[in-house]
Amino acid sequence: MKVSLTVNGVPHTDDVEPRTLLVQFIRDQVGLTGTNIGCDTSSGGACTVHIDGESVKSCTVLAVQADGADITTIEGLANGDQLHPMQQAFMENHGLQCGYCTPGMIMAATSLLEENPHPTEREVRIGLEGNLCRCTGYHNIVKAILAAAEGAPA
Numbered sequence: 001m002k003v004s005l006t007v008n009g010v011p012h013t014d015d016v017e018p019r020t021l022l023v024q025f026i027r028d029q030v031g032l033t034g035t036n037i038g039c040d041t042s043s044g045g046a047c048t049v050h051i052d053g054e055s056v057k058s059c060t061v062l063a064v065q066a067d068g069a070d071i072t073t074i075e076g077l078a079n080g081d082q083l084h085p086m087q088q089a090f091m092e093n094h095g096l097q098c099g100y101c102t103p104g105m106i107m108a109a110t111s112l113l114e115e116n117p118h119p120t121e122r123e124v125r126i127g128l129e130g131n132l133c134r135c136t137g138y139h140n141i142v143k144a145i146l147a148a149a150e151g152a153p154a
C-alpha cells in the first residue's frame with residue numbers, strides 16, 4: 001500500500017505493508033531513529049510523536065492510518081542549532097539518565113504545555129503518566145518541564 005505523509009516538514013511517499021506501524025515507518029523508511037521503540041505494547045511512550053499537533057504513541061498507529069498526516073518527531077523540534085526550549089530545559093535540569101525515554105518524554109511534554117502552558121507539578125506528573133522512564137528519573141524530568149513552563153509566555 002502507498003502512504004504519503006509529511007515528517008518534520010518533508011513529504012515522504014513510500015510503499016508499506018498494511019501491518020507496518022508508524023514507528024517502524026519513521027525509523028526504517030524515513031530513517032529518523034530518534035523515535036524509540038521501548039515496549040511495543042503501548043505502555044512506555046518512548047515512541048511518542050506529534051500527529052497533526054497531537055501527542056501520540058507511534059506504535060499504536062499503522063502507517064496507513066497516518067496517510068496524509070503531518071508528523072513531528074524529536075528531530076523536528078530544534079531550529080537548526082537552536083534547541084527547542086523543552087530540549088534546553090531537559091539539558092539544563094538533567095532531565096535524563098540513560099536517555100532512551102527522552103525523545104518521547106520531550107514530545108509528550110511539549111504537547112502538554114501546548115494544552116496547559118502553566119501546569120502544576122501534579123498536572124505534569126499526571127500528564128506524563130503514559131511515558132515511562134526505566135531509570136526512574138522522573139524528578140528531574142518534572143523539574144525540566146516546570147522550568148520550560150516558567151519560560152513559556154503567560
Ligand code: FES
Nearest residue numbers: 039040042045059
Ligand atoms: S513502543 Fe512502547 S509505547 Fe510505543
